[in-house]
Amino acid sequence: MTDIVLRDVQKWFGPIQVIKDMNLSIDHNEFIVLLGPSGCGKTTTLRAVAGLETIDEGDILIDGKPVQHMKASDRDIAMVFQSFSLYPHMTVYENIAFPLRARRMSRQAVDESVREIARVLRIADLLDRRPSALSGGDMQRVAIGRALVRRPKAMLMDEPIGALDAKLREEMRAEIKRLHLKQGSTTIYVTHDQVEAMSLADRIVIMHEGVLQQVGSPDEVYARPQNLFVAQFVGSPVMNVAPAQVRQEGGAVRVSVDPATPGFDFPRELLSRLNGHGAGEALALGIRPEGVLVSREPRDGYLPVEAHIIEPLGSHDIVDLKVGERLLRARTAAGFVPRPGERVHARIDPAQAHFFDAQSGRSLGVRL
């Protein structure tokens, strides 16, 4: 059983605060992904948990025990580095055996553990090679092997597959998931790649400028982003965000992203759900590309728009639609809009619309 708790953690690099009021608790066997752009403090947080970085205030608890004053070697935590950090002068076998030998384990026990983990990671035939003779994927397997071999309390991974090429990355992603399900250990994984985060995490922790933005399951952070940053960081292509005006016209409620256009139809409940927001302060509408519905024929509730740029992605197209002076990106079936300049019709699926306070960026929590 290993749980990790961060309580009011603060960290400064000189005058710059890189971790602000970080509070997070990680359950036993949970796979947590710290996600954020570079420089958001995610790696620093990970290194603080590992003991490679000190924190200025707050507590880090492993199994309820404060560890912030303990050395890395006393925390019994394993880590996989982005650069793998394999020992270049040792063979794969010696690399994996290193943490065991450092603890004076018997020769036979070391041998058994190393061969077992090599079998699990499918690197048993590489044990005599040196790291310089390995491919990126194999180096990463060795690095994971070295981390797993002593069955640590928790496993930390700092962009472990960031240095690999796209295809290998996908392969290793699946492998890491498989290993986690098989070996099961509390894991903190750092990445800036939201696809990686979505596919691996039990829960995603999104960070921005040292501040924790949202913690939730991949579904939650995708479907219910708590603020504009999360909304735009998670999901590809990026969520459309536009300043919006809400108007009541007779019995209908319309939301327009460009005052010159008539606006999209929304159900009447929107007014009560907005609860007065949007009347005084500025409102931002967020809609993911799959929430923009496109039709070739004019239909009820659809506005005429012009297709601007089409990005064919094989399985589907991303089409930039011109709504007045605004661009909305829509996801359509491949070839649905034949060429740029075409007039088509679009509406917004109210169930997929998000409303944010444009000033603070906070979600208004409107669900239709």
Place this chain on the structure above:
Amino acid sequence: MAVLATLDPNSRAASRGWSDLTIRNAFILPTIIFLIVFNIFPLVYSLGFSFTNYRASVNRPAEFVGLQNYRELLSNPDIWNNFTITAQYVILSVGGQMIVGFGLALLLNRKFPFKGLVTTLLLLPMMLSPAVVGLFWKLLYDPSWGPINYALGIGKFEWLSNPTNALIATALTDIWMWSPFVMLLALAGLSAVPKHLYEAAAIDRAGTFYTFFRITLPLITPLLLIALIFRTMEAFKTFDLPFVMSTANVQTIAIRLYQMAFQSWDTGRASALAYIVLIVVLAITNIYVKYLNKVKER
């Protein structure tokens, strides 16, 4: 060559009709001439002398004596004794330099105030002239009023007047002078060990000693070996320090060679001895270089 081939066709050299090859040769030529005049010619010339009974002090043509010089030198127990003394000197002084130099490098391999200044000060001994160092240490070792005896409180200890003590005293001076060299190379090696390896070792729960012997030492071995090669070569042909400090008492092979060549003017025999020394030094460095390549292959 790829770089040379991209010479700008509009450059002045190109407009004079110089090809890349001409320019390359123009740069190399002075060095080649220098090497031939001052290295290769004397080398070949002295090889010729080593088979004669030539004496530079006597106006008499050299007579070819074949391998006689080599035969006599190698069967002379005195010469073997000189080699033994030289070997003792090399082991003492190079061993000491490796230990002190590496120790200093370990101490300096961290952040502290005035690190640059301290490092520069530590490098000073190696920048001094060996003759000056020898003269100063001769004063320091003086039995009746030298500061070393005074500081150690050992009365009138004779440092330089008997062969054993003189050997140790000269080696100590050499250690003082050349440890900074080893320190410099070791420091370069230490700072080149990637920091993330130490982080990985800390995560792997390796202790300080384990990390040192399993990570630090193996990774800087190549540079330590280079220091060892340079220092062994230098120490083996050491002349200046023993000459200035204790001429008669530390009979290294270089001192013997000097006496043979410029005191008894036995030029032919001295040339032969010089060749023997050259071969020995080459043999020793060859062993090191072989080992170095083996280490580097890893």
